[in-house]
Amino acid sequence: MSTVTVKQLSEIVGTPVERLLEQLKEAGIAVKDPDQQVSDSQKMQLLEHLRQSHGASEEGAGKQRITLKRRSTTELKVGSSTGRAKTISVEVRKKRTIVRGASQGAATTAEIPAEPPAAEMQQVSEASSADTDVMTNKSALLAKQLEEDRKRLEEARKQADEGKLAEDQARQEQEELKRAEAERREAEARAKREAEEAELRREQERAKAEEAKAEKAKPKAKPGKSRGDRDDSAARKELHVASDKRGRRKGGKAPARGRGAAGGDAASKHGFAKPTAPIVREVAVPEVITVAELAQRMAVKASEVIKALIGMGVMATINQSLDQDTAVLVVEELGHTPKVTGADDVETHLEAQIEDDQREQAPRPPVVTIMGHVDHGKTSLLDYIRRAKVAAGEAGGITQHIGAYHVDTDKGSVTFLDTPGHAAFTAMRARGAQATDVVVLVVAADDGVMPQTIEAIQHARAAGVPLVVAVNKIDKPEADLDRVRTELSAQEVISEEWGGDTQFVPVSAKTGEGVDALLEAILLQAEVLELKAPFDGPASGVVIESSLDKGRGPVATVLVQKGCLNRGDILLSGQEFGRVRAMLDEGGREVTSAGPSTPVVVLGLSGTPNAGDDALVVADDRKAREVAEFRQAKQREAKLANQQAAKLDNLFNHMQEGGVQTVNLLLKADVQGSAEALRDALQKLSTDEVKVKIVSSGVGGIAESDVNLALASQAIIIGFNVRADAAARRLAADKGVDVRYYSVIYEVIDDVRQALSGLLSPELREQIVGLAQVRDVFRSSRMGAVAGCLVIEGVVRRGNPIRVLRDNVVIYEGELESLRRFKDDVNEVRVGTECGIAVKNYNDVRSGDQIEVFEKIEVERSL
Template sequence: MSDVTVRQFADVVGLPVDRLLAQLGEAGMQISDADETISDKEKMQLLSYLRKSHGRTEAPTETQPKKVTLRRKMHTELKTGSSGRGATAKTVSVEVRKKRTYVKRAELVAEEEDRLKQEAEEKARLLAEREAKIQAEKDALRRAEEEAERKVEEERKQSEEVLRLKEEEEARKVKEAESKVSDEAQAQARAEQEARQQKTEKERKTRHREPVADQPTKYGRKELHVAKGKGGRRKKPSGRRSGVAVKSSGEHGFERPTAPVVREVEIPEAISVGDLAQKLSIKATELIKSLMKMGVMATINQSLDQDTAVLLVEELGHTAKQVSENDLEIEIEQQAAAKVTGEQVPRPPVVTIMGHVDHGKTSLLDYIRRTRVAAGEAGGITQHIGAYHVETGKGMISFLDTPGHAAFTAMRARGAKVTDLVILVVAADDGAMPQTIEAVEHSKAAGVPVVVAINKIDKPDADPERVKTELSQKGVIPEDWGGDTQFIEVSAKTGQGVDELLDAVLLQAELLELKAVVDCPAQGVVIESALDKGRGPVATILVQNGVLKKGDTLVTGHEIGRVRAMFDESGKPIESAGPSMPAVVLGLSGTPAAGEDAQVINDERKARELAEFRQQKQREVKLSRQHQSRLEDVFSNMGKGVKQTLNIVLKADVQGSVEALREALTRIVTDEVTVNVVSSGVGGITETDANLALASNAILIGFNVRADASARRIVEENEIDLHYYSVIYDAIDHVKAAVSGMLSPEVTEEIIGLAEVRDVFRAPKIGAIAGCMVTEGVVRRNAPIRVLRDNVVIYEGELESLRRFKDDVNEVRSGTECGIGVKGYNDVKPGDQIEVFERTERARTVE
C-alpha cells in the first residue's frame, strides 16, 4: 500500500483525525499534523501498540487471524470544462472504494496438504477395494473351476457306471439268447429223435402186422381193420399232396426233398436281418444263430452291410448276387451309349464366343444375327449364356455367347465343354485382359480349337500387332507367325471382316469333320434354365445326338418331365430340334442346373425312378456337406473366437446367374466373417424365402427378380434387409461393403516418445515422481505409456502428471528434462524407461 496522509487514513479506519493523532503520539510517533503522510511501517507500529494496549500479543499463532481485510476510500473531485461562452464549470465529487484481503500462506499450505492427504487416502482405499474385488473374483473363478471339475468327475463316473450296466445287460441278453438258442436246439433234437422213434415204431408194426382188435360198428357188427384207430377211414389213392406221401397201407408220412433248395438272393448295399430272412424263406432266429456262430451279434431289425450279408448267405448254402443302388442309372447310361452307336451324319458346328467384358462379343454376334441383344443387357454386359443358331450363306452355325465378367468363370467353362470351336474376341485397343487369358486356358483344357477375332479394328488407336504379341506369349501363335491359330481383324460396328470370320469358322469345322447320330433317343446338355411365372420351369437345351421332339420324356439331373412345348431362341414354336440345335423346352418338374446332361428315356417308369434316385442322392450329399461343414466349423473355431456369419438368401432369374453369384459371394471370406448362402434358387422372391430369411437372420438378394405381395408384406413387417440388383458386380461390391462393416477395426500403435528415468523423488502427499530426460520424440500428457526395465515391459498405464519445474505442461520434447508421475504405479526406479505411444484405429475392408 502506498503512503497516505493521516486524514485519509482516519477516513479509511473510521476514526476522528484528533483521536488518530493522539494514538500516534501515544505509540511514539512524532506526527501532529493531519496532512502529514504515514508509511506502512508506521501503520504496523500503531497496530502493535493498539494490540498491546488491549491485552493481545503476537506469540500464539492460533489466535492470529487467518486473513485480514483492509478497506479504503478515496475522495476526489473532477471539474468539467465549459463548452460555450458564458458557461460555468461544474465540479463532481468522486468516491473510490477499494477492498484488499491478505491470507496467511502457511494456512494455504496446510489446507493443500490436508487435501492431498485426503486424496491419497481415498486412492489407497479404492485400490484396496479393487484388489479385494479382484481377489474375490479369483476365488469365485477358482470355486467355479473346482465345481466344474467335480461335475465332470461325477459325469465320468456316471458314464462309466452306465456303460458298465449296459455291458452287463448286453452280456445277459447274449447269454439268454445263447441259452434260448441252445434250448431250441435241444428241443428240436428231442423232437427229431421222437419223430424217428415214432417212424421206426410204425415201420416195425407194418412189417409184423400186429393183430388188431375188432371194433363194433354202429349197428353192432364188427369190422376187421389193418391198423388201430383207422376204423371208418377210406383208403386214399397213392400220390403226393402238400408234401405228404400217401402209402397203400393207409399210412401218411412226410418225405424229405431229394436235394437241397438253393436260392439266388440279391444283396443290396445294406439289408436288415428280417428282410434277408424273408428273402431266404427261413426264420430270423436261424439267421441270428448263424450270425452268432460267425461272431456277429445282431437283432432282427439290425442292418447288415453287403459283405457280411454275402458271407452269411453263402454260409447257408445259397447264392448271393450283389446289387448297387445306382444300377438303374448305369443300365440307362449303357442303353443310351448302345443306342448312340448308329449311322452318323454331318452336323453344324457349335461355336462359343468368349473374351473379356466390353470387348464386343455380343455386339459381334448382333451383327451376325442382325439383332440388338446387347442393348437389353443390364450394364451393357452379357450375364447369361445365350444360345442361337444362324443360317449363313455357307451353312448353319450355332453360337453360344458367354459372359465376360470374372464371376462367370464356371459358365464360361461349361461353354467350352459343349462347344466345337471357340471365337476369342479381343479388343484391338485394349489387348489381352484377365478374362481373355482365362478363356484361352478353358479352351486348351477342353481341347477346343480357337479362332481369334481382333475386334474394334475401326478405332484410331487399334493395335492388332499388340494383340498378337500378347496372345503369342500365352501360347496362341498366329498362322502368319508360323502357328496354327487364325487371327481375323473384324469390326462389329461396321461389319468389316465378319464374312472372313465366318469362312474361318466353317473351314475349321470342315477340318474337324463334325458328325452326330440322328436315329437315336435325343441327348444334349442344359445351357441355361429359368423359372417363368406364366410357363413354369424353362430350360435351354443344346441337342448333341438324336432329335428332340414334343412329347418326349426328358430326364436332366434330378428333374423329369414330358416336353410340352419347344421354342427357338426368338420365341417361335418348333416341333423338333436336331443335333447342334438349341431349343427352349417347357414341361420339366423344376429348373435343372446349367451343364446337366439331358436324355430322352422311352420308359417313363424307369425315368421317374432314375430322377427320384438322383434326388435322394442329392439330399444325402447336401446333408453330408452340412454335417461336414458343422464339424469343420467346430474344429476351426477351437481355441478361437466364434466367427461372424453373413447369411444370404439368393434368388435370380436363371440358374447360371445363381451359380455365378453364389460362387462369387461365398469367396468373400475373412478371418472374422464368412458369407453363407442359406438358400438359392431360380424365380421370384416368395413368402417362403422371406420366412427363411427371417428365421436365419439373412439378407434377401434378388438378381433380376422381384418379391411378390406376400413376401413384401413379411419383409415390411419384420424389416428384413432386401436388395435388388441387375448387375452382378454391384451385388458383389455391396456384399463386400457389408462384410467390411462387420470387421473389427485394425488397431495400430506408434511410439512417439521415450524418456529415461534419472532419479525418483517421493512426496508424502503425491507419491513417486520420476525425474526424466526425454531422449526421443515427445512425451504427451494424455498419451498411454509403458514402463520398461531392462527392455521388458513391467507396467502399462497412463500419466498422472507432467511438469517442467513447477509448471504443468501438455508435452515435453526430446532433450528436455521433466517430472513424470505414473498413475497407479509407484515402483519406478532410476534407469527405467517410459515409452509413450499412440493408438490409431483404421476401418478394414475386403478386397
C-alpha cells in the first residue's frame, strides 16, 4: 500500500490529528506535521505500540480483537401536516472489528453502514456490526482496504454533490421556463385587451356616425328608441363585461369569429390590475374615532389596525374609540398621511358649501306670513284665499293645518306661512332662519290698531321684512280707513296715499272684496325685492314646524329655499338627519321633488327638528350622522352660552370680549304714561360710546311673546308695576332671559346707568408712590450694580414698577430685582431710610440718579 499522510490516516482510523501525532511520538516515529507521509512500516510500528500499551502480548495476539468506530451526524428537515417544517437529527455510526488469528490466511474488513430507514428518521440510528471479518497479521491488507474505502466514500460524496447540483440547475431552468411562459401569456392577454378596446372604439365611432347620419336625414327621433337609449347602449359598449365559458358576454350574443375572436378572449379577463406600489391615502382624523371607522378610511381591514395598536401596547376592539393622538400614530404606522381635523370642521364645511353657491339663479315665488291682532280676520282671510284660489285653481301646496301652502295667480305664485302666533315667527328669526319675504299685517277697519298689532309691527321691523297692510272688515258699517291710517302712522307705518312706502289694501274676508288686489300688491312687493334662488343642485331650506305622528313617525314641514329636494336625499336638520322616504303635498299625495319656495311634508328623519332649524341635503349618511352627533354634543354648551348672553351683570365682560356696546331693553308698564316716561328717560342716558336701545315698549303684563322677542334681540325685560305670567316665567328661566321688576322709576334709571357705566372703558392713571436718591453704587457678582439709596419721598415698594431718572430725564423704566435693608430682604422702605436697590436688567446706575417708584390705578368712569 502506498504511503498516506497523518491527516488522511486520522480520517481513516477515526482519531483526531493531535491524538494521532502524540501516539506516533510515543511509538518512536518522528512525525510532527499532519501533512507528513507515514509508511507501511511506520503504521505497523504504531500498531505494535498501541497493542503493547493496552497490555497485549504475542501469545494472546491470535485472539485479540481490534475495533474501529466512526460516527457522523446530519440534520434533515421534514414537512408535517400542519405546514411547519420539522428538523430531525440523524446519527450514522460505522464499526469495524478486526480479529487477529494465526490460522487465518486472509484478512477482510466489513463495513456496515447504519443508514436509518425512512420510518425511523426521527430517532438516532445506531449501526450494528453483525459480522466480523478475520484478518491476518498482515496490516498491509488492512491499510489497503481502508484506503479503498476512503476513495469509494469520496467518490460517493462527489457523485451526491454533482446530483444535487444537477437537480438545482434543473429546478432553476424549470422556474425560468414557467416565468417565460407567464410573461408570454400576459403579453398575449394585454395585446388581446388592446385589440378589443380598439375594436370597441371603432364600433362606438361607427355608431356615432350612424346616429349623426340619422339625425341629418330625419330631425325627429323615432318613438321606439330615444337618444338617451342610444347613449346608454354606447355607454354599455364601453364597459368590460365578463363572459361565460363559451366566450359569450353575459346578457349578449357571442362575438363574431375572426375579427372578434381576440376580443372574446380579452373579455374573459377581468379589468382589475394589481397595484405596483402601495397606495398612500390622506386620512382625516377627528378628535374621537372608532377602530372600524379608522380602518374604513384607510381602506384596510380592522384586524390590521388592531394589530398596529397591539404593537404600540394598546389593546382595543373593533368598536372601541381612539383619541386623536393615538389614531394619528396608527395612520402613520400603516404608511398613510394623517390629516388632523378640529371639532368645528364639520360645521365649517357645511357653511362653505352654502356660501360657495355658484349655481344659476332664477326668480322664485315670495314667501308671505300673515300677522295681526286676535279676531281681526287673519284665519278668515286665509280660508277665503285657500278656498277661492287653491280649490278653484291648479295650485298645489300644503293645507292650512300643515302650516304652509301656496296659490297660483295670473301674475305668479305666492307661498303663505300660517305661523301659530308671533312666538313661532320670532323663534325662527332667533335661530337665524329668514324664511319670510313679506309680512301681511291684518288690521280690522272697525277696531283699529291693537297691542298685538303693534307687536307684529315690531317683529317685522326687527326682522327687516317689508309690510303690506290688509285692512279687513271693510264691509262693516263702522269701518273707518282713515282711523287705521292715523293709528298706524303713530307706529311709523305710513301708507302710500299719505306719502309713505307701505301699501294699504282694503279687503273683506267675508265677501272676497280686495283679495285679488292684495295678491297683486304682494307680487308687486316681491318684484321689487327681486327674489331669486337656484332651482338645481342639492336643496336647502328651513323647518316650518314638526310633529310626531303615531303612524308615520317624525314628520317635518320643510320650506325649500334653494335647490331641488328629491325623494331619497339625505337631509340634515338641526340635530336630526335621515333619508327622505316620502314627500307629501296638500292632499296627502306623494311628490318626488320640490323646488324653491315650495313647502312639503318630509318623512324619514330620525327625530322632530325644531321650528326654524335649517334643513340641508348632504352627500352621504355618514356625513349627516357626524354633523348631527356634533351638534348634539354642543347643545349644552350653546344653551349655557345663551343663558349668559342677556345677563345684565355680564355686559362689561361682553364689552371686553368684543361683544355688545349697546344695552337692549324691552319695557312693559302698567300704564301708557309710565312707559313713555321710562322710554324717554332711558334714551337720554345714551352717549357716543354706549347707547340704550328700546326694542319694544308696551302696556300690560309680560307675555311669552315678549320673552321670545327679548331672546331674539338679546334684550333685558324691565317690568314696571307688572309681572310675567306662568308661561313667560318658565320660558325666561329656560332660555336665561333676564327679567327685572321695579316700582320706582329712579331705581330703573340708576340700574341702567350702572350698566352703561360698566360698558365705559376705565381710565388709567399713574400715581408716584416714592422717590429714592442714589448715594453710591456697589458691585456684586450675583446682583451686578447695587445702588445704595436714601428714600427722600413716600415709600419704595418691591412689587411696583420704577423709573431711573438722571437730571430729571427718564433713562430706564422697569422693575426692582432686589430691595434690602442692611442684609435683610424687605418689601418696602419708608422716607428717610437708607436701603439697597438692584434694578432688574439694568447695571448703569450712577451716583446722583433718582429711582422713582409709581403705580397704575384704574379710575372708573360714570355717566
